[in-house]
Amino acid sequence: MRFLSADWIYPLHVSPIKDGVLQVSDKGEIINLFESRSEVLFDKLEIFEGLLCPGFVNAHCHLELSHLLGKAEKGKGFLDFVTAIQERNKFNEEVIQNAIIKAEAQMIKNGIVAVGDICNTTDTLLQKQKGNLQYYNFFETFQINEKKIKETLTSAKIIRDKFRNSGMKSTIVPHSPYSVPPKLMEEISNSFDNEDELLTIHMQEISDENQLFENNKGDFYNWLNKINASSEIWGKRNYSTDVLKELGRKKIILVHNTFSRKEDMSDNYYCTCPKANLYIERSLPDYSIFNPEKLCVGTDSLASNNSLSILEEILIVQKNSDFNLNTLLKIACKNGAEALGFENLGTFDKGKTPGVNLIPDFNKTKTIKII
Numbered sequence: 001m002r003f004l005s006a007d008w009i010y011p012l013h014v015s016p017i018k019d020g021v022l023q024v025s026d027k028g029e030i031i032n033l034f035e036s037r038s039e040v041l042f043d044k045l046e047i048f049e050g051l052l053c054p055g056f057v058n059a060h061c062h063l064e065l066s067h068l069l070g071k072a073e074k075g076k077g078f079l080d081f082v083t084a085i086q087e088r089n090k091f092n093e094e095v096i097q098n099a100i101i102k103a104e105a106q107m108i109k110n111g112i113v114a115v116g117d118i119c120n121t122t123d124t125l126l127q128k129q130k131g132n133l134q135y136y137n138f139f140e141t142f143q144i145n146e147k148k149i150k151e152t153l154t155s156a157k158i159i160r161d162k163f164r165n166s167g168m169k170s171t172i173v174p175h176s177p178y179s180v181p182p183k184l185m186e187e188i189s190n191s192f193d194n195e196d197e198l199l200t201i202h203m204q205e206i207s208d209e210n211q212l213f214e215n216n217k218g219d220f221y222n223w224l225n226k227i228n229a230s231s232e233i234w235g236k237r238n239y240s241t242d243v244l245k246e247l248g249r250k251k252i253i254l255v256h257n258t259f260s261r262k263e264d265m266s267d268n269y270y271c272t273c274p275k276a277n278l279y280i281e282r283s284l285p286d287y288s289i290f291n292p293e294k295l296c297v298g299t300d301s302l303a304s305n306n307s308l309s310i311l312e313e314i315l316i317v318q319k320n321s322d323f324n325l326n327t328l329l330k331i332a333c334k335n336g337a338e339a340l341g342f343e344n345l346g347t348f349d350k351g352k353t354p355g356v357n358l359i360p361d362f363n364k365t366k367t368i369k370i371i
């Protein structure tokens with residue numbers, strides 16, 4: 001049994017506690033939370049400088065792209081980034097696997113305990129089976145050719161089932177509104193077995209996306225035409241409402257929202273990946289439009305980030321929003337755990353096993369994983 005104390009404890013299900021004490025079992029279960037150090041025998045206390053918070057939840061990552069670290073040039077825009085991603089298969093299996101192992105180790109070191117991870121392949125299966133972190137696996141589909149919708153879905157199901165057979169949460173999801181026609185959106189929605197399953201989709205990540213859907217023009221529109229994308233994709237769709245209707249699902253995490261406006265907001269979970277947004281589009285979302293109780297944070301992949309650190313991400317959110325420290329930590333821990341359905345994580349509620357992070361100085365990007 002350990003009795004952990006620090007200048008501040010941020011339990012996240014209740015208000016922060018100054019000089020509080022967190023009682024944690026040897027298995028990492030939260031046993032009790034004391035308002036004062038005087039409630040515990042002094043020689044049992046482990047006292048730290050800084051703040052204690054639950055383990056971080058990385059709500060959006062692409063672990064299988066870790067070998068693309070540094071391959072895309074910064075700030076060149078999305079179309080340039082796509083070209084870099086298309087090189088993903090030009091690496092041998094060992095390079096891909098080693099990058100996955102290293103990236104997961106980095107997340108653990110940075111205090112991350114669970115990940116919402118986008119997959120297009122089974123590359124991460126072996127590492128995830130080791131159970132070092134908890135994963136919600138999203139099998140991403142895209143298909144700009146209407147005739148190939150059935151085969152796209154069939155191959156996604158084969159990959160999904162391999163992860164499901166290993167006992168991991170796994171669902172098929174659409175990549176984005178611009179890469180998935182309405183018919184495939186509906187098929188994805190039909191591929192769900194129950195209402196608890198979760199969808200995620202990249203949304204309004206690119207500056208030209210709104211132009212594509214609202215005015216049928218712009219560089220992005222020209223590019224989709226050039227690669228013979230089905231015009232059903234932009235056709236008569238209202239971006240933010242029709243796409244969500246096609247999916248017909250209750251629980252969705254909308255990722256990026258860099259170019260979303262107040263009127264685009266709905267009652268869903270949102271995930272921001274600020275460092276990736278700066279890397280690709282040199283832009284950030286307007287954080288005032290989000291409901292902070294429904295906002296999560298992700299690192300995106302090492303193809304568009306130089307690190308996998310939730311603390312680094314929320315420091316950027318802090319600089320560009322009015323959120324206070326407690327809200328920022330909810331975004332980093334509680335909201336992502338709720339969105340991904342990891343009920344044991346996210347807060348210091350009794351009975352949970354959320355992990356414990358020490359942040360010695362919030363304005364520096366250092367996290368120390370205590371449990």
Ligand SMILES: [Zn+2]
Binds near residue numbers: 118255301
């Ligand atoms: Zn992504």
